[in-house]
Amino acid sequence: MDTTIKQSLKEIVGAENFTDSLIDLIAYSKDASEHRHRPDAAVWPVNTGQVSAIMKLASREKLPIVPRGAGTSLAGLAVPEQGGIILDLGRMDKIIDINIEDRLAVVQPGVVYADLDRALSPHGFFFPPDPASGSVCTLGGNVATNAGGIKGAKYGTTKDYVLALEVVLPDGRILHTGSKCMKSVSGYDLTRLFVGSEGTLGVVTEITFKINPKPPLVSTSMANFETLEDAGRAVSEIMYSGIIPSALEVIDQQTLIAINQNTDLNLPEVEALLVAETDGYTREETEFQMAKIVSIFKKNNATTTRQADSKEEAEALWTARKSAYGVLARINNNLIVEDLAVPMSKVPDMLRAISELSKKHNLRIPTVGHAGDGNLHPVICFDGTNADEVKRVEEASAELFEKVIELGGTLTGEHGIGLAKVPFMGLEHDEISMDIMRSIKRLFDPNNILNPRKMGLEE
Numbered sequence: 001m002d003t004t005i006k007q008s009l010k011e012i013v014g015a016e017n018f019t020d021s022l023i024d025l026i027a028y029s030k031d032a033s034e035h036r037h038r039p040d041a042a043v044w045p046v047n048t049g050q051v052s053a054i055m056k057l058a059s060r061e062k063l064p065i066v067p068r069g070a071g072t073s074l075a076g077l078a079v080p081e082q083g084g085i086i087l088d089l090g091r092m093d094k095i096i097d098i099n100i101e102d103r104l105a106v107v108q109p110g111v112v113y114a115d116l117d118r119a120l121s122p123h124g125f126f127f128p129p130d131p132a133s134g135s136v137c138t139l140g141g142n143v144a145t146n147a148g149g150i151k152g153a154k155y156g157t158t159k160d161y162v163l164a165l166e167v168v169l170p171d172g173r174i175l176h177t178g179s180k181c182m183k184s185v186s187g188y189d190l191t192r193l194f195v196g197s198e199g200t201l202g203v204v205t206e207i208t209f210k211i212n213p214k215p216p217l218v219s220t221s222m223a224n225f226e227t228l229e230d231a232g233r234a235v236s237e238i239m240y241s242g243i244i245p246s247a248l249e250v251i252d253q254q255t256l257i258a259i260n261q262n263t264d265l266n267l268p269e270v271e272a273l274l275v276a277e278t279d280g281y282t283r284e285e286t287e288f289q290m291a292k293i294v295s296i297f298k299k300n301n302a303t304t305t306r307q308a309d310s311k312e313e314a315e316a317l318w319t320a321r322k323s324a325y326g327v328l329a330r331i332n333n334n335l336i337v338e339d340l341a342v343p344m345s346k347v348p349d350m351l352r353a354i355s356e357l358s359k360k361h362n363l364r365i366p367t368v369g370h371a372g373d374g375n376l377h378p379v380i381c382f383d384g385t386n387a388d389e390v391k392r393v394e395e396a397s398a399e400l401f402e403k404v405i406e407l408g409g410t411l412t413g414e415h416g417i418g419l420a421k422v423p424f425m426g427l428e429h430d431e432i433s434m435d436i437m438r439s440i441k442r443l444f445d446p447n448n449i450l451n452p453r454k455m456g457l458e459e
């Protein structure tokens with residue numbers, strides 16, 4: 001990158017908010033995926049005016065620019081595949097307003113998910129998406145990926161809570177979308193267009209979220225299953241029983257073994273463990289729902305069911321579930337965390353297909369997932385220095401996606417396309433929808449400077 005451009009960037013953000021040091025650029029060359037590419041410089045803007053000035057400069061110079069939150073993307077979304085500038089929003093981290101009367105929170109994009117949740121808690125409110133990375137990921141990143149989590153089946157994902165956005169467009173113009181009202185059908189829904197757009201259309205600089213009152217009571221139970229099919233059938237039956245659990249997660253045997261090796265939870269190493277949570281305002285309400293769920297567990301051959309005795313035991317269980325990725329990352333050289341979703345009735349078929357692919361390609365593919373909304377995370381473990389194994393990983397991934405589409409599913413429930421799933425976009429989207437998506441990209445970003453090479457948008 002030209003030194004005059006670096007000088008211009010320093011003038012916009014101040015020298016203290018600019019870096020081109022090798023160590024910083026190496027850190028910014030990756031996210032939580034296996035992809036990497038080094039940027040030429042990185043900046044930490046502190047207000048919308050600076051973001052706008054940076055975008056004008058990048059537009060004029062036709063420089064690639066990649067917005068970045070905490071860099072926890074699992075699909076290469078935050079990797080600067082064509083170099084250029086990393087726009088780290090981490091210093092725009094203020095909670096601007098919490099308005100309980102209107103059920104709103106207004107935040108800058110760099111606020112960490114858990115910090116908003118902590119700020120809402122004394123008011124008896126919460127922001128439900130609850131990604132497992134919530135202690136570090138940013139709300140800007142959550143909007144750009146439409147993040148979800150363990151509460152998805154009952155409470156939906158980020159898109160269900162974004163009411164309004166301030167977005168800086170690639171040419172530097174500042175766009176305001178949506179409103180602070182709970183309802184609005186005024187014009188095209190530009191807000192939704194940006195949610196899940198992976199930083200390819202604009203830089204989110206302010207977000208207005210709807211927030212929810214938090215039910216104070218929960219019940220948590222787990223059930224052991226000897227076969228994946230039994231567990232999958234139980235999930236499917238629970239979801240059409242009239243009860244909507246606030247969480248329903250599946251953990252398979254390979255993951256249970258890994259968790260046991262790294263915690264003192266001593267979980268049963270059965271083929272599948274289901275963990276369910278119900279929430280409500282009275283003990284009677286949560287227990288009524290849980291009793292129905294437990295009866296479905298038993299009907300589907302659960303060998304043991306167990307209700308958490310205390311809040312601490314329930315929390316330990318959820319911490320273990322959320323730590324699955326960390327545990328697997330510690331004990332494997334390389335990981336690809338897939339993120340497919342299938343219609344609820346197809347969960348058993350998908351779980352079986354994953355297990356068969358694991359055997360066929362001689363790969364370890366532990367699987368966890370938000371079973372309650374059909375979103376499964378097979379984690380393909382491998383050694384990236386073993387060429388034969390890498391080839392088997394590629395073959396298994398391709399077959400996995402073919403199976404997902406055959407079952408009427410989708411390539412990604414919450415992590416996004418990024419770089420990882422570009423080759424498979426054509427499996428899910430026909431030429432007409434790809435053409436419309438590319439036209440939208442060209443409309444917002446005619447020079448293709450914003451997070452290029454992502455989502456399969458290039459011809």
Ligand SMILES: Cc1cc2nc3c(=O)[nH]c(=O)nc-3n(C[C@H](O)[C@H](O)[C@H](O)COP(=O)(O)OP(=O)(O)OC[C@H]3O[C@@H](n4cnc5c(N)ncnc54)[C@H](O)[C@@H]3O)c2cc1C
Pocket residue numbers: 031032066067068069070071072073074077078089109130131132133136137138139140141142143144145146147148149150198199200202203204205325326414415451
């Ligand atoms: C251990 C672990 C567990 C995870 N669990 C979950 C989970 O349960 N649910 C889930 O949905 N995801 C999960 N993820 C994936 C990841 O945490 C989410 O995708 C998260 O939303 C990314 O936030 P981030 O701040 O790290 O964004 P980054 O990774 O920095 O960026 C992600 C994308 O958002 C864009 N972006 C970031 N900020 C902005 C902005 N202000 N304006 C425009 N674009 C922007 C980037 O360009 C990039 O395309 C997990 C990841 C890890 C490592």
